[in-house]
Amino acid sequence: MSDSPAVAAAVVAAGKDAYARIVAALIRVTGDWTLAEDCAQEALALALQRWPGEGVPGNPGGWLMTVARNRAIDVLRRASVERRKLAELAILADLGPAPxxxxxxxxxxxxxxxxxxxxxxxxxxxxxxxxxxxxxxxxxxxxxxxxxxxxxxxxxxxxxxxxxxxxxxxxxxxxxxxxxxxxxxxxxxxxxxxxxxxxxxxxxxxxxxxxxxxxxxxxxPGQSEVSALLALFLFQHSRRDARRDEHGNLLTLDKQDRLRWDRAAIAEAVEILATAREDGPYALQARIAACHATADATDWPAIALLYDRLARIQPSPVIELNRAVAHGYAHGPAAGLALLAQARAGGALDGYPLAIAVEADLTARHGDPTRAAALFRQAAAVAPSDSERRALLDRADESRRPPSGGAS
Structure with missing residues (x-):
């Protein structure tokens, strides 16, 4: 019964909640990282052995803490550690602040x-x-x-x-x-x-x-950018299940089924973001993500303005690259290509697959499918993953096809 799925799930859940508390408390008291981690792991292993027969305790985290603490006491006693530290461990009944x-x-x-x-x-x-x-x-x-x-x-x-x-x-x-x-x-x-x-x-x-x-x-709770970062994660993660088609191929944002986005995560992110100041870099990125997630269609002009602000407070080649994308959708591919040229001027984006792919997309929309296809293939050659490589090669093929109903 030690491999009971229900017990295993209970151990995993308890570990998620208590592991960091146990390790952090034992490190504070002993100063020994390895000892703290070993004792926490041994407590989880013992839970898998005992809980199937004894039942999951009413306070799983407290049970794990007690086992880990006792194990640490045993190890330290065998190592003849000074009694003062043993006394500290013996009274470590909870995970509160250091005395x-x-x-x-x-x-x-x-x-x-x-x-x-x-x-x-x-x-x-x-x-x-x-x-x-x-x-x-x-x-x-x-x-x-x-x-x-x-x-x-x-x-x-x-x-x-x-x-x-x-x-x-x-x-x-x-x-x-x-x-x-x-x-x-x-x-x-x-x-x-x-x-x-x-x-x-x-x-x-x-x-x-x-x-x-x-x-x-x-x-x-008083740190605005912490809240903004969590909101950003939730906005991004809300699209996880819609990022691939039934064959496992990557889908660009415009091809995703928005009905598959996690609306509960989006709603939580909106609520959290409302508590964050507007001027932090993560807050701006979260507001950009919200422009994708909270409407039936992406508000590209609003995103372009937000990237303008983000580029001023946290300039970087990647942010400038994303800014070029936003302006390319908000104001046309020519505007995007002009900003892309500026972003690449310093050479920091040379050979960067995403920069090549962005140029390919803007070039295709600007009316040069032959060059776009070559750029998509160039990006595919240096793509970091198989799924990205396949997606870029598919875009290369698509860019060479005539529009539906158009001349061959």
């Missing part, structure tokens, strides 16, 4: 800021966040990053070692330091979501990014 702290700060929030510290490489931050806060198996993280499990294990170990060796503090920054660090935390969650939302990405990673964004909003 003696003036401000009540959730341990999970400390852990998020530690995992996302700028001293670590960006991909290391994403991997560490997945492993330590999300409890995602190392093998799954390795597959997402296209490396072996042993290589990912070494990468995670190096990140934890750097945290220890560099004396990275296990705390949430305050004042000006918080304003400086929070964008880096949000960037990690954004990259995590992208890993799941990409055409051939792992949907579970997008789900995890949404879960962590919810957690961050719960722990930092």
């Amino acid at each position: 003696g702290e003036a401000d009540v700060v959730d341990d999970r929030l400390r852990l998020i800021f530690t995992c996302c510290h700028p001293a670590l490489a960006l991909e290391a931050r994403v991997a560490l966040t997945l492993r330590t806060i999300g409890g995602v198996p190392t093998a799954d993280i390795a597959r997402a990053f296209l490396v072996s499990e042993s290589a990912m294990t070494r990468r995670l170990t190096r990140a934890k070692t750097k945290i220890a060796d560099a004396g990275i503090p296990y705390r949430v920054p305050t004042g000006p330091a918080l304003a400086e660090r929070l964008p880096g935390v949000l960037a990690v969650l954004y990259l995590l979501f992208t890993h799941g939302y990409n055409p051939d990405g792992r949907p579970a990673f997008a789900d995890e990014a949404i879960r962590l964004a919810r957690l961050l909003r719960e722990l930092m």
Whole structure:
């Protein structure tokens, strides 16, 4: 009965809710990342063994915390750790703030800021966040990053070692330091979501990014950009089931069945976005996504204006590329091609598949199907995934076909 689907589901649900709390609390008390993760994993494994016969406890998270804490006490006692730390562990009955702290700060929030510290490489931050806060198996993280499990294990170990060796503090920054660090935390969650939302990405990673964004909003309710990021995720994720046809082929936005979009997610995103200021980069991106999701047709002129604002406060080649797309649909392909030429002037977009695909689309709409087809094939040759490659080749074929009812 240990493999009972109902019990397994209960363990997964309890783990989702409690894993980060357990790991964060044990790290705070022991300072030992490996010990904290091992004890949390052992608690989950023991739940799979015992719950089928004993039943799921009334407080699953508390049960897991108790088991993990007791396991940590046993390990520390065998290692002859000083009795003061054993006493701290013995009285760790819940997951509240550290004793003696003036401000009540959730341990999970400390852990998020530690995992996302700028001293670590960006991909290391994403991997560490997945492993330590999300409890995602190392093998799954390795597959997402296209490396072996042993290589990912070494990468995670190096990140934890750097945290220890560099004396990275296990705390949430305050004042000006918080304003400086929070964008880096949000960037990690954004990259995590992208890993799941990409055409051939792992949907579970997008789900995890949404879960962590919810957690961050719960722990930092006054931070407008946290709310905006969650709204952006929900708007984007609402289209997940409509992005492919019945054969698994990617569909562009204009070909998607809007009836398949998740209206509950869209409604939640609208409500959350209403609480965010309008001037932040994630708020502007969320409002752009809302222009796609909240009407029967995309409001391209409004999107073009929002991209103009976004480009002013957060200029980047990719934002300029998206701005060219918006203006191309709002004001015609010639306007889009002119902005695209400006975006590519510095060379940052050279060889970027999406930039080539955008030029192909604008060129086709501008009336040059032969050149458009060649550009679509060029983009397909450097596309990062099989599904994107197939979609681009299909566009190349479509651009060469005469319009329905037209001359052959």
